Amino acid sequence: MKPLTLIRSSSALRVAPVALLLVFAYYATDLGDDLLADPLGYSATVVDAVLRNLLPVAFAVASGLAAWEARKLGVSEIWRLGAVRSRYTIAAQHLSPVVSLAWLLLILPTLCALVQEQVAPDLPGLTLLAFGLVLCVAHAIVGFAVGAAIRHIAVVPIIAVTDFLAVGSATGLEIPWPRHLTGLFAGKMMFGELPTPAALAAPLLLAVGTACAMALLWAPVSRWLRGAIAGTLVFACALGSFSLVSDWSYIGPRSTGHGTTSCAGQSPRICLPETHAEHISALAEEAEATLKTLRRAGLSAEPTSLTDTSLSLRYPEPSTEDDWTVPLVVGEATGTVRYQIAREAVRFECFPPATGPARQVYYWVSSKVGQADTYLKRLSSEPDFTAQERSRLQDQVGEVLQLSRAQQMDWYETTVAEACEEDGNTT
Known part of the structure; x- marks a missing residue:
């Protein structure tokens, strides 16, 4: 036919x-x-x-x-x-x-x-x-x-x-x-x-x-x-x-690993989906500046690579001392890249850490990179984070920020340790 x-x-x-x-x-x-x-x-x-x-x-x-x-x-x-x-x-x-x-x-x-x-x-x-x-x-x-x-x-x-x-x-x-x-x-x-x-x-x-x-x-x-x-x-x-x-x-x-990615930079090396490759240079500059700020504050922030979380959403790769997994694409879209990197610089020995000390540490490190408001905005979605809690957190960390660099690091190490001595909740 x-x-x-x-x-x-x-x-x-x-x-x-x-x-x-x-x-x-x-x-x-x-x-x-x-x-x-x-x-x-x-x-x-x-x-x-x-x-x-x-x-x-x-x-x-x-x-x-x-x-x-x-x-x-x-x-x-x-x-x-x-x-x-x-x-x-x-x-x-x-x-x-x-x-x-x-x-x-x-x-x-x-x-x-x-x-x-x-x-x-x-x-x-x-x-x-x-x-x-x-x-x-x-x-x-x-x-x-x-x-x-x-x-x-x-x-x-x-x-x-x-x-x-x-x-x-x-x-x-x-x-x-x-x-x-x-x-x-x-x-x-x-x-x-x-x-x-x-x-x-x-x-x-x-x-x-x-x-x-x-x-x-x-x-x-x-x-x-x-x-x-x-x-x-x-x-x-x-x-x-x-x-x-x-x-x-x-x-x-x-x-996994079938998507096309783009990487740039050396220390650290930035990797994210190729569709966002046009932002990689700006992200590399902002990441380098943020890491320098964290090191000046006394933190050990020397990762060799920063990988966007979208490359392994279903099976996330936990950050290590050298390789950090950071929501760079989300951070670039929302203007919170410095905050996202600063959070990864904090290392607790337990999971989850206790809420109170952990919030203080995250607010402190967010303040160091100039994005304290970003963290406060995130906390506002927590049902127990009332206006009173917000004021208390700002006062506590505000006093710490007035101390010398060495004193702030002593406070930081003590507070990080305290966060793992209590029962943890959300942070």
């Missing part, structure tokens, strides 16, 4: 306007909330937001229309042309428009989201998109197999709705493992993150394995033999997928 004739006769052409309209209506409303967060130039964050919202829709369209096409072929007895063309060739031809429509439901919104967020596609984002496209093919094959076996018209809405609900509702179950088999990744894909190979393989193994098993049912061999092979394949793939995800938590395993 000629391509244009195939497209004109396909149910995908008739459904396409409605499906695309619904998808873009959803994109303009609910999906917008997931795109509010800054992706930091990382396309996987944007692609994941689209897939988490639209994969159930694409799967339902793929399986439902595939079932319709199979039913149509069964009614018209085209399957009997097997002597001229194999069933696989016939199925592939009639599935191609359906799969193309399902792909458009994912590709077009993804492109719109990338343009909207001004993020260029990169390998992690394309990996996630390709993952979704492969799953669409698998769902279409399964839908086609069901439609070929059950020719009643009711099978079309039933398989479409079932597919949509099974995938979309899995993330709301109390048991975590079903969500990891749907292809929907719970939790936002943060900067530099990507599902591990196992997290990608689990849903692919189940979906692609089931699709291959369904395709085996059309093989020109004994019905009992192909049925046995198909059943064994489905069971093996389901068991293998379950064994991969059975002990995972609600958010599956993810690898």
Whole structure:
């Protein structure tokens, strides 16, 4: 059949306007909330937001229309042309428009989201998109197999709705493992993150394995033999997928370090997402000035590197004496870079330190870098930080600031030690 004739006769052409309209209506409303967060130039964050919202829709369209096409072929007895063309060739031809429509439901919104967020596609984002496209093919094959076996018209809405609900509702179950088999990744894909190979393989193994098993049912061999092979394949793939995800938590395993970063400077070396690289020189100058101020105050503030916290949000790297993890991007946006660096200069031997002494130390070090008001603003969100507590803190630390440098350091060391001699709370 000629391509244009195939497209004109396909149910995908008739459904396409409605499906695309619904998808873009959803994109303009609910999906917008997931795109509010800054992706930091990382396309996987944007692609994941689209897939988490639209994969159930694409799967339902793929399986439902595939079932319709199979039913149509069964009614018209085209399957009997097997002597001229194999069933696989016939199925592939009639599935191609359906799969193309399902792909458009994912590709077009993804492109719109990338343009909207001004993020260029990169390998992690394309990996996630390709993952979704492969799953669409698998769902279409399964839908086609069901439609070929059950020719009643009711099978079309039933398989479409079932597919949509099974995938979309899995993330709301109390048991975590079903969500990891749907292809929907719970939790936002943060900067530099990507599902591990196992997290990608689990849903692919189940979906692609089931699709291959369904395709085996059309093989020109004994019905009992192909049925046995198909059943064994489905069971093996389901068991293998379950064994991969059975002990995972609600958010599956993810690898990190896939985002593009930019680093500059030597002492310290500043590293942050490349999308904020234009600010790196100013940040390096401000960081160097802040560290000099802290050293003049008597603190040991000589880190070799300052790494932005956005590079490891889900699995944060704790600061060490040489390598500090600091919210530089947030600090640059809010004008609190000096405060963020000053907090990292404070080292308690326990966690959490006692509230009273810790607040005094943080207020003192914030005052040293000229951002005492920033810390007071942060404390204002604490329910126990009343106006009376604010005045007491300012008076206590104000007296310390009048002392000599040596006396202030003696007070600092004593107060830091006191913070770990009491039961800690929030600071």
